[in-house]
Amino acid sequence: MKSLPSLIALAIFISPNLQADPLPSWNKSASKNSIIDFVNKTTTEGSKDYVVPAKRIAVFDNDGTLWGEQPMYFQAIFIFDRIKALAPQHPEWKNKEPFASVLKGDTKTALSGGHKAILEMAMATHAGVTTEEFNQSVRDWLATARHPTTNRPYHEMIYQPMLEVLTYLRANGFKTFIVSGGGIDFIRVFAEETYGIPPEQVMGSSIKAVYEIRNGKPTLTKLPELNFIDDKAGKPVGIHQHIGRRPIAAFGNSDGDFEMLEWTTAGSGLRLGVYVHHDDAKREWQYDSPSHIGQLKRGLVEAPQRGWTIISMQKDWKTIFPDQSEKKTN
Amino acid sequence: MKSLPSLIALAIFISPNLQADPLPSWNKSASKNSIIDFVNKTTTEGSKDYVVPAKRIAVFDNDGTLWGEQPMYFQAIFIFDRIKALAPQHPEWKNKEPFASVLKGDTKTALSGGHKAILEMAMATHAGVTTEEFNQSVRDWLATARHPTTNRPYHEMIYQPMLEVLTYLRANGFKTFIVSGGGIDFIRVFAEETYGIPPEQVMGSSIKAVYEIRNGKPTLTKLPELNFIDDKAGKPVGIHQHIGRRPIAAFGNSDGDFEMLEWTTAGSGLRLGVYVHHDDAKREWQYDSPSHIGQLKRGLVEAPQRGWTIISMQKDWKTIFPDQSEKKTN
Ligand SMILES: [Ca+2]
Ligand SMILES: [Ca+2]
Incomplete structure (x- = not known):
């Protein structure tokens, strides 16, 4: 082990030009x-x-x-997956926007309201869920879902x-x-x-x-x-x-x-x-x-x-x- | 300067019982x-x-x-001081609670609504103020105001x-x-x-x-x-x-x-x-x-x-x- 003075000397010796590119x-x-x-x-x-x-x-x-x-906010894909999973319990979604568009696969229409539309879908799918259950559903999704064009986890x-x-x-x-x-x-x-x-x-x-x-x-x-x-x-x-x-x-x-x-x-x-x-x-x-x-x-x-x-x-x-x-x- | 090994030895030597009371x-x-x-x-x-x-x-x-x-939330005293300073610009406060009680010096009545009443007074006195102006008013108050019984800065x-x-x-x-x-x-x-x-x-x-x-x-x-x-x-x-x-x-x-x-x-x-x-x-x-x-x-x-x-x-x-x-x- 090097002594403290020699470690200090070593540190001084390393000039900025020789430091690794950050x-x-x-x-x-x-x-x-x-x-x-x-x-x-x-x-x-x-x-x-x-x-x-x-x-x-x-x-x-x-x-x-x-x-x-791209091709859309990743959280929107998560929420769409939640909507699809919960759809059997919500027959009314078939005739209610933006859920109807999601279930038809028309993501462009579903997303036309921006962050606010996504939050409204989030509210509908997350309401009544505890914060711990929610965290688990995100962890499960990240572990299994794959990006549509790169096939990478998000x-x-x-x-x-x-x-x-x-x-x-x-x-x-x-x-x-x-x-x-x-x-x-x-x-x-x-x-x-x-x-x-x-x-x-x-x-x-x-x-x-x-x-x-x-x-x-x-x-x-x-x-x-x-x-x-x-x-x-x-x-x-x-x-x-x-x-x-x-x-x-x-x-x-x-x-x-x-x-x-x-x-x-x-x-x-x-x-x-x-x-x-x-x-x-x-x-x-x-x-x-x-x-x-x-x-x-x-x-x-x-x-x-x-x-x-x-x-x-x-x-x-x-x-x-x-x-x-x-x-x-x- | 001590070498690194002897510093480590020194650290080990200091047993928990000899450490300063935290x-x-x-x-x-x-x-x-x-x-x-x-x-x-x-x-x-x-x-x-x-x-x-x-x-x-x-x-x-x-x-x-x-x-x-004690004798009341310190922030309430700050807000009372703001109300008194702003009262000339608000003649309506003389007949409006909780401001009327503050101006009469009846702090007990003014505070009977708890944190919510204090927040309502805060809103009335702080509305329209920028965050930077607000911070300055708190700094000024802390520098000059003194506690009524101990005479200490709050x-x-x-x-x-x-x-x-x-x-x-x-x-x-x-x-x-x-x-x-x-x-x-x-x-x-x-x-x-x-x-x-x-x-x-x-x-x-x-x-x-x-x-x-x-x-x-x-x-x-x-x-x-x-x-x-x-x-x-x-x-x-x-x-x-x-x-x-x-x-x-x-x-x-x-x-x-x-x-x-x-x-x-x-x-x-x-x-x-x-x-x-x-x-x-x-x-x-x-x-x-x-x-x-x-x-x-x-x-x-x-x-x-x-x-x-x-x-x-x-x-x-x-x-x-x-x-x-x-x-x-x-
Ligand atoms: Ca962005
Ligand atoms: Ca408390």
Whole structure:
């Protein structure tokens, strides 16, 4: 074993140039530089942009930012599977939208109401279910369901370069949060294992719950009542409710994240706003302005003038998803 | 400088019996033992009660558990001060309850509606105020207001033995949260400096907020609309919304904390439920069953059969508040 002084000498000997690349799945690019530059400036003591660790808050959208969202939101597929499973107990769904469209396989119509329509279907299928039963149903689904085009489990449809950003930020004293338009309880089931983000650092849309004693056992049961829509102008509100402090870095992929990036980057001191741009039809999907899912229109126009970084998935990322064989060792 | 092997040898040499008492302001007592025993069992690898660090969640009520609440909730005094300051702009308050009672100095009537009445007054005085303006008004008030009987700043009316519990739990890998019936934004202003609890680990009652661009500047503004009452059966619901994981330890002082302790201790594995009992008329205040503030009736009856610990402030605590001279060095 080396003595302490020789370990210190060894640490000093390793100059920054010789340190491992913190973002190995990224090509040399302006977006990669902007992230590394931001981290260096905010974490170097004595730098005019230095930020104390307690204020190093970074927020990430989930759908389309940390994992895929095509051909539709993955949570919608989960809810559709629940609707199909519960349909025999709900004959009225055959004539009631959006359930009728789901049962007919017309997912486009079923999804035309966006996050809110998904939440309404979530309410109908989850109401009366305890939080523990719900978590189990998500775990079971993730273990068995497969993506329709890649055949991967959904929690392996995550972006390797973004996993590296999460790890890199945390290694530099940042606290990483998810701020999703999707369901908070759905994401919490896999966020810790998949992203290293514990449940208390996950925000999302939600339905209400009630605490009651059932057969002598304390339970939390989901109610068919909207609680909060964590999308668009709801994202800064959700951040205020949940974190109570303005983030210094925000990552999103759609106009649903615009206000989150705006609120984050309007604070004093150095700030980082980043959009993931889905421009890789070959390795992932190509969509932005006209897309119903993950529409990125205003953000794409205003990002340059606001000093926000745009990541080109096609040009800036060496790989998209983690290697299959790597995942098997998890 | 010592070499690494000799440092390790030194560490091994320090047996537990020689380590400093982690709760020096506590007398030898069953309540002190129950806390230390719980921490030892849940943090010792190989123990049948071992809990991985990510699941070491401890929740604390604030009013009457971490700081005082007599002769009335401190936040109520803050709101009364706001009402008095804003009264010239609200002539209608002279004939409108609970404002009329506040302006007449009849605080008992003003407070008869409990946490909800306080929140209604909060809404009336805070509506239209930005979150940043609100934080500043709390900071200003804490800097100047003094407790009516002790003449201390309110954030020095905190319980030294409970500060030691917070520090002790965190030193053992626990994440500490506040779960208060009081206002979340009010507590967040001082919780980090006072308790070492960052804003994202504070839960409480809240009014709604809206995100909007005001004169070109992104702002969050408080609305005169209730968002959430974090009291009684609302506490487990708030914990679910905010943490998404059941705590393993809960500390409270009133029947408003009953469901929080019940939910916490109903989980599998070793759990800790603790009540602070205000039985020290000489050094603090003496109240429980008949009290309007901090009523502890059901909890006092059921704690023994549920295996919950009751702290006698009179018998178990050497000191109540931090020493004035100590606070000056902060
Ligand atoms: Ca998205
Ligand atoms: Ca209390």
